[in-house]
Each structure stands twice: as C-alpha cells, then as structure tokens.
Amino acid sequence: MSQSLDAYLVLSGILFAIGTFGFLARRNAISMLMSIELMLNGVNLAIVAFGAFLPALNVDASVIALLVMAVAAAEATVGLAIVMAIYRNRRTPLVDEYDAMRQ
Amino acid sequence: MTGQATMATMVTDVLPEIVLVAGGVLVLLYALLAPRRLQGGAAVVAMLVAVAALTVALAMLPGTELVTFFGTYARDRTALWAKIIVLAATVAVIGLSAPWFRRDPRHGEYYTLLLFSSLGAILLAGATDLKELVVAMLLSSATGFVLSAYHRRSSQAAEAAIKYYLIGALANSAMLFGVALLFGLAGSTTLGGLAAGLPSDGGLALVIGVGLVVVGLAFKIGAVPAHAWVPDVAQGAPAPVAAFVTTVPKVGGFIFLARFVIALPPDAAGWQPLVAVLAAATMTLGNLACLWQDDLRRLLGWSAVSQTGYGLMAVVALGSSDLAVPALLFFLLAYVLGNLAAFGVVVELRGRTALADVAGIGERRPALTAALAISFLSFIGVPPLNGFVAKLLLFLVAIQVGYAWLAVAAAVNTVVSIFYYVRVLAPAYFGRPAGTVAVLGRPAASATFAAAAAVVVTGVAAEPFVAAFAAAGLVIR
Numbered sequence: 372m373s374q375s376l377d378a379y380l381v382l383s384g385i386l387f388a389i390g391t392f393g394f395l396a397r398r399n400a401i402s403m404l405m406s407i408e409l410m411l412n413g414v415n416l417a418i419v420a421f422g423a424f425l426p427a428l429n430v431d432a433s434v435i436a437l438l439v440m441a442v443a444a445a446e447a448t449v450g451l452a453i454v455m456a457i458y459r460n461r462r463t464p465l466v467d468e469y470d471a472m473r474q
Numbered sequence: 475m476t477g478q479a480t481m482a483t484m485v486t487d488v489l490p491e492i493v494l495v496a497g498g499v500l501v502l503l504y505a506l507l508a509p510r511r512l513q514g515g516a517a518v519v520a521m522l523v524a525v526a527a528l529t530v531a532l533a534m535l536p537g538t539e540l541v542t543f544f545g546t547y548a549r550d551r552t553a554l555w556a557k558i559i560v561l562a563a564t565v566a567v568i569g570l571s572a573p574w575f576r577r578d579p580r581h582g583e584y585y586t587l588l589l590f591s592s593l594g595a596i597l598l599a600g601a602t603d604l605k606e607l608v609v610a611m612l613l614s615s616a617t618g619f620v621l622s623a624y625h626r627r628s629s630q631a632a633e634a635a636i637k638y639y640l641i642g643a644l645a646n647s648a649m650l651f652g653v654a655l656l657f658g659l660a661g662s663t664t665l666g667g668l669a670a671g672l673p674s675d676g677g678l679a680l681v682i683g684v685g686l687v688v689v690g691l692a693f694k695i696g697a698v699p700a701h702a703w704v705p706d707v708a709q710g711a712p713a714p715v716a717a718f719v720t721t722v723p724k725v726g727g728f729i730f731l732a733r734f735v736i737a738l739p740p741d742a743a744g745w746q747p748l749v750a751v752l753a754a755a756t757m758t759l760g761n762l763a764c765l766w767q768d769d770l771r772r773l774l775g776w777s778a779v780s781q782t783g784y785g786l787m788a789v790v791a792l793g794s795s796d797l798a799v800p801a802l803l804f805f806l807l808a809y810v811l812g813n814l815a816a817f818g819v820v821v822e823l824r825g826r827t828a829l830a831d832v833a834g835i836g837e838r839r840p841a842l843t844a845a846l847a848i849s850f851l852s853f854i855g856v857p858p859l860n861g862f863v864a865k866l867l868l869f870l871v872a873i874q875v876g877y878a879w880l881a882v883a884a885a886v887n888t889v890v891s892i893f894y895y896v897r898v899l900a901p902a903y904f905g906r907p908a909g910t911v912a913v914l915g916r917p918a919a920s921a922t923f924a925a926a927a928a929v930v931v932t933g934v935a936a937e938p939f940v941a942a943f944a945a946a947g948l949v950i951r
Contacts, residue, residue: 380658387651394644400636403640404643407647410647410648410651411647411650414647414651414654417654417655417658418657421654421657421658425658428657428658431657432657434605435608435654435663438605438608438609439608439650442608442646445616446612446643449616449619449620450619450643452620452623453619453623453635453636453639454636456623456626456632456635457633457635457636460627460628460629460632460633461632466640469637471630471633472633472634472706472709472710472772
C-alpha cells in the first residue's frame with residue numbers, strides 16, 4: 372500500500388474523469404450506464420482513501436461508501452429497466468436516435 | 475433510560491415522514507391484493523395518507539425549531555412549510571392522476587411511487603447532512619424516473635424517461651464526487667460540521683466540491699447546467715407526472731440548496747456570484763426557448779426552467795437579507811400552485827398539447843380557460859395573483875444584497891415572457907373552436923380549479939403567508 376493519500380485521490384480523480392469522458396463520448400445507452408458505474412467507483416475510492424488515511428473519518432467513510440454502493444445499485448437497476456423500455460419501443464440503444472421530441 | 479426518552483421524542487419530529495412511509499407500503503399492499511376493477515381505490519388510500527401527513531405537518535408548525543437526530547435532520551418552520559407545500563401538491567396530483575390512469579390495468583403501485591417521491595422531496599427539505607442528501611436525492615430521483623416512464627408502451631414517455639435518467643445519473647455522480655471532496659476537506663458530513671470544519675481558503679478542491687454539489691441540486695430544481703430534462707419530461711411523461719416532477723422535487727432541492735449555501739464559510743468558493751450567474755442563465759435560457767414554442771406542454775416545461783431562475787434570486791440573497799427565506803418560500807408556494815393549475819388544464823384536456831388544440835377553448839370551456847389564464851398571469855406577475863407578490867419579494871431581496879443587475883435581468887425576462895404567454899391565451903379566447911372539447915372528469919377538474927383558486931387567494935391575502943414565512947428559521951445545527 373502506498374503511503375500517500377494524494378496518490379489515491381489522483382487515481383480516483385482519473386477514474387472519475389474517464390467515466391465522465393465515456394459518458395459524454397459514447398452513444399450507446401449501455402456504455403453510458405457503465406461509465407456512470409466507473410464514476411461512482413472513483414467517488415468510492417476517494418471516500419475509502421479518506422477513511423483509511425484519516426483515523427477520525429474511518430467510521431463515517433465506511434458508511435458513506437456503503438451508501439454510494441447502494442446508490443450505484445439502485446440507479447443501475449432503474450436505468451437498465453428504462454433502457455429496456457425504450458429499446459422495446461425504438462429497437463436501438465443509440466441515444467442520439469431518441470430525438471422524436473426535439474424542436 | 476434517557477437515551478430511550480430522547481429517541482421517543484426524536485421519532486415525533488419525523489411523524490409526517492413516518493406516515494408517508496407506512497402509507498406508501500399500505501398502498502402497495504392494497505394494489506397487490508385488490509382485484510383489477512378495484513385498483514382505483516389505491517388513489518383514495520393514497521389521498522387519505524397524503525392528507526394525514528399534511529395534517530400532522532400543520533399541527534407541528536407551532537413547535538420549537540431544532541436539529542434532531544444528532545445534527546442530521548432539521549425540524550424548523552422552513553422545512554415544515556416545504557412539507558406542507560409538497561403534500562398539498564401531492565394531494566392535487568393524486569386528484570389529477572385518478573381519472574388519467576383509470577384505464578391502466580395495474581396502476582395501484584403508481585400511487586406508492588408518488589408517495590415515496592414526495593417523501594424524497596420532504597427529506598431533501600429537512601436534510602442537514604450530506605449522507606442524507608445522497609439518500610434523499612436517490613429516493614426522489616429514482617421514483618421520478620419510473621413515474622416518467624409509467625406509460626411504458628409509449629415511445630415518448632420512454633424517451634422522456636431516458637433523458638431524465640441520463641442527465642440525472644450524470645448530475646448525481648457529479649454530486650457524489652462533490653460530497654466526497656467536502657467530506658475529506660471538512661472531516662464531517664453534517665452541515666454544521668461543514669460550517670465549522672471547511673477551511674475558508676480551501677483552494678481548488680473546495681471550489682470543485684461546492685460546484686459539483688450545486689450541479690446535483692441544479693438537476694433537482696431544473697436549473698442550468700442540468701435543466702435539459704425539464705421540457706422533455708413536461709412533453710413526454712404522463713401529464714399528471716409532468717405536473718408532479720416539475721414542482722415537488724424542486725421544493726426539496728431549493729430548500730437544501732438554501733441550507734447548503736448558508737453552511738459554507740463566508741466568501742469561500744464564491745458561491746454567491748456562481749448562483750447569481752446560474753440564475754440569470756436559467757431564466758434567460760428558459761424564456762428564449764419558450765418564444766416560438768408550439769407545444770403547450772413543452773412551453774410549460776421551459777417556463778418552469780425560467781421560473782427556477784427567478785427563484786434562485788432568493789438563494790443569492792441568503793445570509794445577507796432577512797427577507798430571503800420568506801421570498802424563497804413564497805416563490806415556491808406561488809410557483810407550485812401556478813404550475814399545478816397549468817398542468818391540470820393540460821390533464822383535463824386529455825393531454826392534448828398542440829397550440830392549435832387550445833384555440834377557441836374559451837368559448838367551450840370558460841372555467842378551464844380561466845384557470846389557464848390565472849396561472850399564466852401569475853407566472854408573468856400580474857397583481858393581485860400570488861406570482862406578483864413572489865416576484866416583488868424576489869426583486870426586493872436581489873436589490874437589497876447588491877445584485878441590482880440580476881433584478882434588471884429578471885425584469886427584462888418578465889417583459890419578454892408576456893409575449894409567449896399571450897401567444898397561448900389570445901387564440902384560446904379569440905380563436906375559432908375546432909369542434910367539441912373533450913375533458914377528463916371531475917377529480918382532475920376539481921384539483922385544477924382548487925389550484926387556480928389558491929393562486930388567487932394566496933395572492934389577494936398574501937400578508938398572513940408572508941408573515942408566517944418571515945417567522946420561519948433555517949437552522950443547520
């Protein structure tokens with residue numbers, strides 16, 4: 372284990388940035404959902420690193436990390452259900468083709 | 475023993491929330507067990523639950539203001555008024571939904587989602603802890619996504635839901651990263667802990683943390699930069715759901731934003747200019763998009779965006795003006811009632827939404843057209859409707875705290891907005907009716923007329939409301 376909190380925070384920032392890039396660059400709804408998961412993993416790495424390096428934050432950090440996992444799971448469930456619903460209607464997972472309402 | 479006693483008193487601080495949770499489960503059980511022809515009864519049960527929670531919240535108003543549950547949940551009059559607005563809006567939306575979903579074979583669960591979604595908004599309004607923000611945002615958003623997609627065979631509803639979801643998931647993840655940064659900087663997640671622990675020279679990390687949390691809340695209230703879902707949901711989601719998600723979550727989002735900014739160290743992160751710029755951008759963008767809009771629901775969505783911009787003026791003034799909290803609460807009251815009346819008219823017209831469909835309805839449906847006119851005139855800010863009092867207070871607080879340019883921008887936007895509201899109302903009154911105007915039914919009409927009447931009453935008799943809101947504190951520790 373590296374002895375530097377900064378290294379973990381930089382890694383978490385990089386994970387978050389990769390996720391954000393993937394979300395903005397991909398057109399496939401499933402890839403966008405996976406990018407969101409990557410962003411949330413970045414968030415959790417930062418929180419767990421704070422907990423591991425700052426003893427006063429240890430308990431709080433574990434609780435928040437669990438909450439973030441719950442958020443990730445709940446959001447992914449609802450997201451996949453909505454992607455299924457629109458795939459049945461439109462027969463495509465590409466989000467830039469969901470433009471029936473744009474004016 | 476004392477620990478038990480305090481737990482018991484704490485539980486009484488969250489009675490409306492407990493009523494909603496228990497009631498939501500009750501509605502779900504009813505929907506599971508009731509045969510198909512009795513599914514409509516779920517609306518009645520949900521209505522009773524919402525009214526019960528509303529009564530409890532009203533009864534709690536005279537109590538003392540404090541932060542309960544070890545500094546994580548506020549029981550102040552601002553939160554209570556927010557609960558009252560949210561629950562009254564929920565009652566109206568249940569009225570709008572009952573006839574709309576009557577033909578849906580399995581719509582019992584819909585009301586559970588509705589109750590849980592308003593619970594999410596209520597938790598946001600009371601939260602004084604970032605952990606609670608995370609959970610409340612999830613509850614309010616996840617139910618909102620599902621409600622928007624409730625007509626799952628409708629291609630438009632599915633499109634509205636996926637846009638709502640994708641923008642929401644991105645904004646939510648951004649907010650979580652902001653929460654992580656603020657947690658690391660302050661060493662605490664309670665707002666009191668942030669106020670005490672955040673360094674005033676936190677540098678880039680503080681600015682990014684605050685900015686990302688504001689982005690998450692901007693999604694909830696439909697403000698720039700996370701506003702793009704509002705017109706799509708207004709147009710594509712089932713009309714009663716559109717009435718719900720453009721009003722109720724916004725109340726919670728605004729109140730949490732208010733608590734969050736007063737917890738920040740003064741001058742840190744430059745939140746005041748940030749919110750002011752977001753306010754100006756939100757009202758201007760919403761207005762410009764409305765100008766040539768030919769779809770009534772989409773127009774209502776964009777007008778909801780511009781109204782959010784006006785409301786943010788009160789947030790700019792928080793901490794510097796005593797009138798900021800009453801201005802914010804009165805704005806929320808006026809906005810929610812006006813928007814419910816306008817969407818209620820759309821629901822009552824069976825969701826017909828092209829401007830051509832509205833032409834001449836003044837002749838066939840005078841009362842309904844009057845409700846639409848009242849809500850639009852209130853959005854513009856015509857006295858004596860409540861929108862006038864809201865705008866007056868908002869302009870006043872913006873000027874008080876030295877943001878005169880923001881008040882000028884809002885005034886220019888208000889003048890511009892007259893154009894597109896009249897562009898709907900003029901053909902409604904002077905156009906030629908295309909044929910008979912079919913309407914939905916009594917519960918929807920009652921809810922619409924009640925909302926429109928409330929717009930007038932809270933405008934004419936605004937003083938007691940402003941006085942009551944002025945007595946509301948915004949506690950964070």
